[in-house]
Amino acid sequence: MTSGAPPANVNSAGLTRDVYKGLPSTLCAGCGHNSITNHLIKALYEYGVEPHKLAKMSGIGCSSKTPAYFVERAHGFNGVHGRMPSLATGAKIANRELMVLGISGDGDTASIGLGQYCHMIRRNVDCTYIIEDNGCYGLTKGQFSATADRGSVLKKGQVNELETIDVCGLAIELGATFVARSFSGDGKQLIPLLQAAFSHRGTAVLDIISPCVTFNDHEGSTKSYAYVKEHHAILHTPDYIVGGREITVDYEPGTVTEVQFDDGSRILLRKLEVEYDPANRIGALTVLNQAREKGELVTGLLYVDTQARDLCEREKLPKKPLAQLAEDDLRISRDDWKSLMESFS
Amino acid sequence: MQINDLTIRAATVNGSGSQSANLVLANAIFRLGIPVAPKNVFPSNIEGLPTWFDVRVSPQGYQCRSSSIDMLIALNPATWHADVLDVKSGGAILYEETFAVTGATKRDDVTYYPVPFAKLAKENVADAALRKYLTNMIYVGALAQLLGISEEAIEAALRAQFRRKLKAVDTNMDAVRLGANYARENLPKNDPYALEAMAGNNDGLILMEGNSAAALGCVMAGCTVAAWYPITPSSSLCESFIAYCDRYRVDAETGERKVAVLQAEDELAAIGMVFGATWAGARAMTSTSGPGLSLMAEFAGLGYYAELPGVIFDVQRAGPSTGLPTRTMQGDVAFAYTLSHGDTKHIVLLPSTPIEAYEFASQAFDLADRFQTPVFVLSDLDLGMNLWMTKPLPYPEQGFDRGKVLSAKELEAAGSWGRYRDVDSDGIAYRTLPGTEHANAGFFTRGSGHDETARYSEDPNVYRNNLDRLSRKFDTARSAVPKPIAEETGNACGLIAYGTTHHAIVEAREQLREAGVETDYLRIRALPLTADVLAFIERHERVYVVEQNRDGQLYGILRTELPASAIEKMRSIRHYNGVPIDASAIFEPLLKSERTELVPA
Ligand SMILES: Cc1ncc(C[n+]2csc(CCOP(=O)(O)OP(=O)(O)O)c2C)c(N)n1
Ligand code: SF4
Ligand SMILES: [Mg+2]
Numbered sequence: 019m020t021s022g023a024p025p026a027n028v029n030s031a032g033l034t035r036d037v038y039k040g041l042p043s044t045l046c047a048g049c050g051h052n053s054i055t056n057h058l059i060k061a062l063y064e065y066g067v068e069p070h071k072l073a074k075m076s077g078i079g080c081s082s083k084t085p086a087y088f089v090e091r092a093h094g095f096n097g098v099h100g101r102m103p104s105l106a107t108g109a110k111i112a113n114r115e116l117m118v119l120g121i122s123g124d125g126d127t128a129s130i131g132l133g134q135y136c137h138m139i140r141r142n143v144d145c146t147y148i149i150e151d152n153g154c155y156g157l158t159k160g161q162f163s164a165t166a167d168r169g170s171v172l173k174k175g176q177v178n179e180l181e182t183i184d185v186c187g188l189a190i191e192l193g194a195t196f197v198a199r200s201f202s203g204d205g206k207q208l209i210p211l212l213q214a215a216f217s218h219r220g221t222a223v224l225d226i227i228s229p230c231v232t233f234n235d236h237e238g239s240t241k242s243y244a245y246v247k248e249h250h251a252i253l254h255t256p257d258y259i260v261g262g263r264e265i266t267v268d269y270e271p272g273t274v275t276e277v278q279f280d281d282g283s284r285i286l287l288r289k290l291e292v293e294y295d296p297a298n299r300i301g302a303l304t305v306l307n308q309a310r311e312k313g314e315l316v317t318g319l320l321y322v323d324t325q326a327r328d329l330c331e332r333e334k335l336p337k338k339p340l341a342q343l344a345e346d347d348l349r350i351s352r353d354d355w356k357s358l359m360e361s362f363s
Numbered sequence: 364m365q366i367n368d369l370t371i372r373a374a375t376v377n378g379s380g381s382q383s384a385n386l387v388l389a390n391a392i393f394r395l396g397i398p399v400a401p402k403n404v405f406p407s408n409i410e411g412l413p414t415w416f417d418v419r420v421s422p423q424g425y426q427c428r429s430s431s432i433d434m435l436i437a438l439n440p441a442t443w444h445a446d447v448l449d450v451k452s453g454g455a456i457l458y459e460e461t462f463a464v465t466g467a468t469k470r471d472d473v474t475y476y477p478v479p480f481a482k483l484a485k486e487n488v489a490d491a492a493l494r495k496y497l498t499n500m501i502y503v504g505a506l507a508q509l510l511g512i513s514e515e516a517i518e519a520a521l522r523a524q525f526r527r528k529l530k531a532v533d534t535n536m537d538a539v540r541l542g543a544n545y546a547r548e549n550l551p552k553n554d555p556y557a558l559e560a561m562a563g564n565n566d567g568l569i570l571m572e573g574n575s576a577a578a579l580g581c582v583m584a585g586c587t588v589a590a591w592y593p594i595t596p597s598s599s600l601c602e603s604f605i606a607y608c609d610r611y612r613v614d615a616e617t618g619e620r621k622v623a624v625l626q627a628e629d630e631l632a633a634i635g636m637v638f639g640a641t642w643a644g645a646r647a648m649t650s651t652s653g654p655g656l657s658l659m660a661e662f663a664g665l666g667y668y669a670e671l672p673g674v675i676f677d678v679q680r681a682g683p684s685t686g687l688p689t690r691t692m693q694g695d696v697a698f699a700y701t702l703s704h705g706d707t708k709h710i711v712l713l714p715s716t717p718i719e720a721y722e723f724a725s726q727a728f729d730l731a732d733r734f735q736t737p738v739f740v741l742s743d744l745d746l747g748m749n750l751w752m753t754k755p756l757p758y759p760e761q762g763f764d765r766g767k768v769l770s771a772k773e774l775e776a777a778g779s780w781g782r783y784r785d786v787d788s789d790g791i792a793y794r795t796l797p798g799t800e801h802a803n804a805g806f807f808t809r810g811s812g813h814d815e816t817a818r819y820s821e822d823p824n825v826y827r828n829n830l831d832r833l834s835r836k837f838d839t840a841r842s843a844v845p846k847p848i849a850e851e852t853g854n855a856c857g858l859i860a861y862g863t864t865h866h867a868i869v870e871a872r873e874q875l876r877e878a879g880v881e882t883d884y885l886r887i888r889a890l891p892l893t894a895d896v897l898a899f900i901e902r903h904e905r906v907y908v909v910e911q912n913r914d915g916q917l918y919g920i921l922r923t924e925l926p927a928s929a930i931e932k933m934r935s936i937r938h939y940n941g942v943p944i945d946a947s948a949i950f951e952p953l954l955k956s957e958r959t960e961l962v963p964a
Pocket of ligand 2 (some may be wrong): 049080081157230
C-alpha cells in the first residue's frame with residue numbers, strides 16, 4: 019500500500035465496514051428490526067465510531083436482541099425488560115467517554131419500561147435511545163403494546179380500544195432534547211438522523227416504526243408495511259454533515275434548516291411541502307397531534323435543543339471517567355480523617 | 364444509691380424538637396465518662412405522634428436496650444397513662460404538672476416530680492416559635508439537677524451539637540438552667556439514682572450511628588456512584604454519603620465532583636444504575652430497606668447470573684409490607700440471601716457495630732469486585748439510626764481489590780479469553796471493562812443463557828456447567844467473607860446470633876452466668892456460612908440461635924445447609940415486636956429451656 023491517504027475501504031477510525039457487523043440475526047426474515055440493524059451498521063461505520071468506546075445497551079424483546087447483530091467487538095449489555103435506561107444511565111455516569119447506544123422495543127419502552135424511559139429523558143442522559151416500534155410484543159407472540167394505535171386490529175381480530183402512548187410526544191413533553199421519528203424501511207432518512215443522534219449531547223430519542231412481519235403486518239394493523247406506505251408524511255429530508263466538512267450540495271436559500279451539534283457536525287433539514295421548525299416544542303406537539311387525528315405517520319427530526327446540559331455536566335463530573343479514579347483520588351486524607359473522627363465525640 | 368446504672372425514658376410528641384434535647388442528654392452523660400446506649404423509638408410520622416427516647420446508662424457499657432425504665436420524663440398527655448405504668452417499681456417520674464395523677468397513674472411505689480414545663484416556657488421564653496423546642500431543654504436541666512449531671516457537661520454536649528451555630532448554645536443553656544433551678548428549689552430528691560463521672564471507660568471512644576459509619580466505608584472504598592430512593596431507615600446512609608462527598612470529593616477550585624449520587628425514580632432504577640455503573644468499571648452502591656429490596660429482586664438475579672459487582676445496603680425495618688417503617692427487625696436475611704428467582708444466591712454481610720458497618724461496607728466493594736457479584740450488607744434500624752459507643756473508625760491500610768479485570772495489555776498477552784471461562788478453577792472468570800482498547804475486549808453481557816464466551820446459548824450442558832461454576836464461585840467466597848467470632852470456654856450450651864442481637868447476647872450471657880448457666884457464643888458475620896459454624900455446633904450439646912424475626916430465618920438457613928446431626932442440636936429464640944431485642948428476651952426462654960433440658964429424665 020502506498021503511504022498518504024487512508025485506503026478507500028476504511029472509515030475515519032481506520033476500520034472496514036465488516037468490523038461494524040455482528041453475529042447473524044436470529045430474527046424473522048423481513049422483520050423491520052433487521053433493516054434497522056443494517057442501517058445502524060452503515061451509520062456507525064460512516065460515523066467512524068471506535069468500537070471499544072461503544073456501549074450497546076438493551077432491554078428484553080426481539081428488538082432488544084439486535085445489539086448482538088452489529089459491532090460484535092463492542093461491549094453489549096442485554097439487561098432486563100424495560101430497565102435499560104437505568105443501566106445506560108449508570109454506564110454513562112461511570113465512564114463518560116463511552117458512546118451509549120440503547121436499543122429498546124415499544125413494549126420495553128412504553129409498557130413495562132415507561133417509568134425509566136421518562137426519567138432518563140428528564141435527566142438528559144447522554145445516549146442514543148432507539149425504539150424499534152412495531153406496536154406489539156413480538157417476542158411473546160404479538161400481544162398489543164402501549165404504542166398500538168386506537169382501532170388497530172390484532173391478527174385474531176381483537177381491536178385495541180385504548181389510546182396510544184405517543185413516545186415522541188411524551189418525550190417532548192418531558193423536556194427531551196432530541197426527538198425523531200422514522201421508519202425502518204427508509205434508510206435515506208434514518209441514517210442521517212442516527213448520526214445526528216450520535217452527535218447530540220443528551221438523550222436522543224428515535225422512535226422507528228419497524229413492522230413485525232409475523233404478528234402485526236396484516237390488514238387492520240396500523241404498524242404494517244402497507245399502512246406505513248399509505249400514511250407516511252415526511253417532514254423534511256435530512257443530511258448529516260461531519261464536523262468541519264464542507265457542505266458540497268447547493269441548497270436554494272430558505273429551503274434548509276441547519277442544526278449544529280457540539281462536535282461541530284450539522285444536520286441539514288431540507289424543506290418539503292410544509293415549513294417545519296424543529297426548535298419549536300409547541301409546533302412539534304401540534305404536528306404530532308394532527309398526525310394522530312389523521313392517522314398519519316409523520317417522520318423527521320421533530321424536536322432538537324442543542325443547548326441543554328446533560329447529566330454528566332449537571333453532576334459536574336471530571337473529564338476523567340469516574341471508573342478510572344483510584345484510592346488517592348477518592349479517599350479522605352489521613353489528616354482529614356483524624357479530625358473527622360474527633361468531630362464525633 | 365444506684366450509681367450510673369439506670370434507663371431514662373423521655374416520652375414526647377414527635378416534631379416537638381425533643382430529639383436534640385435527648386441527644387444532648389445522652390452526650391452529656393457520655394462526656395462524664397459513663398457508658399450510654401441511646402435508643403430512639405419513633406413513629407412513622409412527621410409531627411404529632413408519640414415518640415420515646417431511652418438513654419440506657421450502665422457501668423458495664425451495655426449497648427442493648429433495657430426494658431426496665433427507671434426514670435421517666437413525661438411530656439406526652441396521649442401516652443401518659445401507659446408511660447407511667449412502664450416505670451419500674453422504685454423509679455421516678457418527671458412530668459408536666461398539669462397531667463392528672465389519679466387512678467392507675469397514681470402509684471405509691473414511684474416518686475413524682477411535677478414540673479410546670481409549659482408555664483415555665485411561657486414565662487421565660489419570649490419567642491413563641493422557640494418555646495416548644497426549648498421546653499425540652501428545660502427537662503434536660505431538671506433531670507441534670509436531679510441526677511447530678513454538671514452544667515459544664517451539658518454545655519460541652521450542646522457545643523458539640525451546635526458546632527455550626529454556637530449562638531444557639533446560650534439560648535439552650537438558659538433553658539437548661541431554668542429547669543435546673545426549678546428542680547433545685549422545688550423538687551426534693553427522693554429517688555435512688557445518681558450519676559458520677561467515671562474514669563477510663565469512655566476514653567478514646569466516640570458516638571456514631573451505623574449509617575454514618577457505612578457511608579464512610581463507601582467513601583473510603585472508592586464508591587463513585589450511588590443511586591437511591593429515599594426510605595427509612597436507610598435514607599441517612601445515602602444522605603451521609605452525600606454530605607461526606609460534598610466535603611471531601613469536590614475540587615475546591617473547579618467544583619468538579621468525583622462522585623455521582625442519583626436520586627432514582629424507584630429502587631428498580633437505583634439498582635439498575637448501580638449495575639450499569641459497575642459494568643462500566645465504577646464502584647457503585649444503593650441503600651434501601653425491605654420494600655425497596657423487594658423491588659430489586661429481578662435485577663439482583665441479573666447481577667448474580669451476568670456476574671456484575673454491586674453493593675446493596677439493606678437497613679432492615681419491621682415488615683411484612685410497609686410494616687412498622689420506623690421499627691427494627693432482622694427480617695430480610697432469608698430473602699436477601701436468595702433474592703431473585705431461579706437458583707440465585709448472594710453474599711450477605713451482617714455487621715453488629717459501627718466499626719463493622721464501616722469495615723463491611725468497604726469490604727463489600729472488594730468482595731463484589733473479587734467475586735463479580737452483588738453483595739448485600741444487612742444492618743438494621745437499631746444499628747443504622749441509633750448512636751453507639753465505638754472506637755474511632757480505623758484508616759484503611761490496604762488498597763482496593765478490583766478483582767480479575769483484564770487490561771488491553773493483559774488481553775494481548777492472554778491471546779484468547781472467555782468472559783465466563785473458569786481459568787483458575789475457583790469459579791471466578793475474568794472480565795473486561797467497556798472502553799478497553801483491544802479488539803478482543805468486547806463481550807455481550809446478558810441475563811439469558813450464555814456460554815463461556817458470553818454468547819447466547821440454550822445448550823443444557825452449557826447451562827448446567829455455568830450454574831455449577833457459579834456454585835463453585837460461591838464456595839470460594841465462603842473463605843473470603845468475614846469469619847464468625849467465637850467466645851468459647853468448653854461449655855455444653857452454645858449461642859449463635861448476628862447483627863445487633865449481639866448486644867443483647869452480651870448482657871444475657873452475663874445474667875445467665877449469674878443464674879448458673881455458662882454459655883459459649885458464636886457470632887455469624889456473613890453468608891455463605893463458613894465451616895466454623897458447623898464445627899461450633901458440633902462442639903456443643905445444645906445451640907440456641909437467637910434473632911429478631913418471627914420465623915427464625917437464620918435458623919432456617921442453618922437447618923437447610925447443615926447436616927441432621929447439627930439440626931438436632933439447634934433451638935431457636937426469636938424476638939419480633941419492632942423494638943430492639945433486650946437481654947430478658949434471651950435470658951428468660953433460654954433459662955427455662957436449659958432448666959428443662961437439665962432435669963434428669
Ligand atoms: C419482567 C418480565 N415480564 C415479561 C417478560 C416477557 N417478555 C419478553 S419480551 C416481551 C415484550 C417485548 O416487546 P417489545 O419490547 O415491543 O419488543 P419486540 O419483541 O416487539 O421487539 C415480554 C412481555 C419478561 N422478559 N420480563
Ligand atoms: S416476531 Fe416480529 S418482532 Fe420478533 S423477530 Fe419476528 S417479525 Fe420481528
Ligand atoms: Mg414491540
